[in-house]
Amino acid sequence: MPLRYPTETDLPFVSRLLEGETTYRSSRVDNESFILIYCNQENVPVGVVFLAELDAFRKNAALILRIDPGSELSARIRMALEAMEVVFGKLCLHKVSCEITVDDKWSAYLYKKIGFVEEGRLREHQFDGSRYVDVLRLGLFATEWYGVERQLKDYIFGLEVLAEQKDQKKSYSIVVLSDSSSWINFDIQDLCLEWTALGHQVHWAHKTENIPSADFCFCLSFGRIVSSAVRSKFRHTLVVHESELPRGKGWSPLTWQIIEGVNRIPVTLLEAVDQVDSGTVYAQCWIEFQGDELVDDLRKAQAKTTHTLCRWFVDEYPNSAMQGREQRGEESFYPRRRAADSELDPNKTISEQFNLLRVVDNLNYPAFFRHSGGCYRISIEHMESDCK
Structure with missing residues (x-):
């Protein structure tokens, strides 16, 4: 599904996707803009690549990627890949920049997935209809893109492999709950994308109100109590906790253990019950640290292991649930970090x-x-x- 130049019949579609963009409104009448259309397999337009403030001398531009809200996230990544190949491969730009609101988690995921780096924050810079919100400015150099291009192509290929397997596996409905500001949200989007590729129905939310019933609910870095009434909507409500339960229940167990000097830390998948971190344990993996990792390194390892445990439970269900064991031993609790x-x-x-x-x-x-x-x-x- 290569990008193509727009025709006159595409103009209403382009206006619909970009009309809310300040950069589009201010640039569409000049000659310093560049638009491409992204189509689905039926050759129906579903996305727009818009380059504004195109400076041929400095070789930079402002970038906007927009796709129909109903399109799968994998299609957005494919469109972004093709867009970057045009930007850096054909136009030979040195740098592209973009601006997104702090609440736009899907755009943040997409841009950071293709290598964009946060360069600054404009405080209360945009009015969203009810309040002023901060705007993040992101940038990507050509040299940075070439560093992630192969990795992104491999990731897309991996999604295609998963999609070929979906007819061989039973599909489930899955709800994922996380705090809206959690650091793990970027990795949750990868997990949701893989589950979707496998044919599962995935709903991601930050509140328990109005969430649908489903086969499984995964609470990942979710700081609120999930009541028994909410848990009754699911076959299993699951939590990932980084300690050797029943020791180390409570808040931020990985952080507390690192402070204590522990560098071999278990990550436990368990059932959520009324009593905190006390449910049936289904699986456990161990993370080995060297002792020089900083918070981003720790989080990367934690997210990777969380991803592995969640995928395993769904992939191997119902056998995964049959491996559950009750917790034994003396319990201890970590307090909430401030x-x-x-x-x-x-x-x-x-x-x-x-x-x-x-x-x-x-x-x-x-x-x-x-x-x-x-x-x-x-x-x-x-x-x-x-x-x-």
Whole structure:
């Protein structure tokens, strides 16, 4: 389904998809814009690639990717792949940029999936009809694109392989619950996309109100209580928890264990019940850390293992449910982490507090210390090159 130039009959479709875009409204009458149409297998237009502020001298442009809301996410990724091949392969641009609202999780997933990097935030920059919201500015260099192009093609190929398997497997209905601001949401979209490719019906939500009944409900980084009335809508309501249950119930178990100096951490898939983290255990995987990972590295490993456990349960059902075992032993609980838990002691060495530095979130829960009546923030990140 290659991209093609628009015809006169495409103009109403283009206007419908792009009319709400400020960049489109301000650029459509000049010559510094470039539009391509993306069609489905029936050659029906379903998406638009719009390049505005096209600067042939500086070789950069503003990019908008829009596709019909009813289109599958996999189609969006394929359209984005073809768009980048045109942008960097045929137009030979150096950089493209885009702007999205902080609430637009699907666009954020799409742009970051193809390599875009967040470059800044415009505070309360756009009015969404009821309130002013922040806008994120993202950018992608040609060199960055060539670094992810092969990976993205392999990912699309993997989805196509899964789609070929869907007739061989029983399809299920699946609900996924997560907090709207959770770091794991990007990885949840990958999981939902794979399940959809396999023929499952997937509904992703951030609240329990009005969610449909389904075979399974996966609560992934979801901080709210799921009542028995809600759980009754599903055959199984499942939680992923990073501890050797019944020890380590409660909040942020992986974080607390890293602070304690633990580098071999279990990730447990269990049934949600009224008593927190006390349900039947279905499976467990272990993550081995080296001791130098920072929060993004820890989260990447956690997300990968969560993904594996959730896929396993659905792929192997009902055998996966038959492997359940009850928890045994003495239970313990971790408290909820607060911003104050990221406080450093200026009288201790960095080495003594390095495990705390490993788990701090530089943006949301930064490390800080108090000294001489002042309060100071510290950020930590890996260096790109060797220390000299």
